[in-house]
Amino acid sequence: MSWTEALHDHGDALVETLAARLAGICRDAIAARGHALLALAGGRTPLPIYRRLAKENLDWHAVTVVPTDERWVAHDHSASNRRELAAAFADATGIRLGALVPAQPGDVPDTAQARLTLADCRGDFDAVLLGMGNDGHFASLFPGATNLGEALAFDNADDVCVIHPDPLPPEAPFARVSLTAARLLRSRTSWLAITGERKLSALRDAQTTRDPQRLPIAALLHAPQAHLHIHWSP
Numbered sequence: 249m250s251w252t253e254a255l256h257d258h259g260d261a262l263v264e265t266l267a268a269r270l271a272g273i274c275r276d277a278i279a280a281r282g283h284a285l286l287a288l289a290g291g292r293t294p295l296p297i298y299r300r301l302a303k304e305n306l307d308w309h310a311v312t313v314v315p316t317d318e319r320w321v322a323h324d325h326s327a328s329n330r331r332e333l334a335a336a337f338a339d340a341t342g343i344r345l346g347a348l349v350p351a352q353p354g355d356v357p358d359t360a361q362a363r364l365t366l367a368d369c370r371g372d373f374d375a376v377l378l379g380m381g382n383d384g385h386f387a388s389l390f391p392g393a394t395n396l397g398e399a400l401a402f403d404n405a406d407d408v409c410v411i412h413p414d415p416l417p418p419e420a421p422f423a424r425v426s427l428t429a430a431r432l433l434r435s436r437t438s439w440l441a442i443t444g445e446r447k448l449s450a451l452r453d454a455q456t457t458r459d460p461q462r463l464p465i466a467a468l469l470h471a472p473q474a475h476l477h478i479h480w481s482p
């Protein structure tokens with residue numbers, strides 16, 4: 249994969265730029281195919297982008313959003329990415345928001361709900377917006393997960409996987425259901441939104457050392473035949 253970078257002076261510029269890009273992608277997709285399909289990261293970083301995007305005058309009934317990953321928690325749990333997405337898109341009346349976990353998940357994580365959701369979203373995504381942790385994880389593809397190699401494999405036939413981060417991240421210590429790298433790469437455009445010096449340093453490391461087991465984002469950065477638009481702000 250090749251990449252381009254935009255290093256913004258301020259978080260507001262990152263938010264405005266990415267919200268405008270995503271709005272344009274949705275408009276073009278709706279004009280061309282009648283609908284837009286987005287895969288959107290959870291976590292804290294992209295929420296202002298979503299809140300800004302939700303204010304755009306779009307035919308939201310024609311837009312479907314799938315989380316790139318989800319924690320194995322109920323939809324109303326404070327750690328639920330879907331809950332945060334739903335709140336951020338509150339102004340986008342009519343938007344369809346898919347689920348990767350059941351509303352009330354049982355004890356053992358599985359991909360059944362995610363497969364149902366993705367069965368309705370078979371085409372390429374129009375845009376995938378990813379975040380990244382300080383440890384180089386994207387979606388929920390964490391370094392140290394036993395199935396990380398498979399989850400990152402470009403020829404993986406599975407669209408989704410269960411991930412048990414090891415160690416569990418203290419800010420969200422839950423098993424995860426994540427789209428695989430292979431599914432995330434089936435997108436017309438790919439975007440990465442990160443903030444802060446630690447993430448920039450991890451990104452620089454991944455750009456130069458190409459070690460996806462240590463820094464999973466390296467798998468995307470160096471994937472053939474794809475292009476990642478990277479946006480960073482302090």
Ligand SMILES: O=C1O[C@H](COP(=O)(O)O)[C@@H](O)[C@H](O)[C@H]1O
Nearest residue numbers: 289290291292293379380381387
């Ligand atoms: O756990 C997660 O972390 C990453 C990064 O989150 P952030 O709060 O540092 O922006 C996120 O992209 C992913 O979707 C989420 O589940």
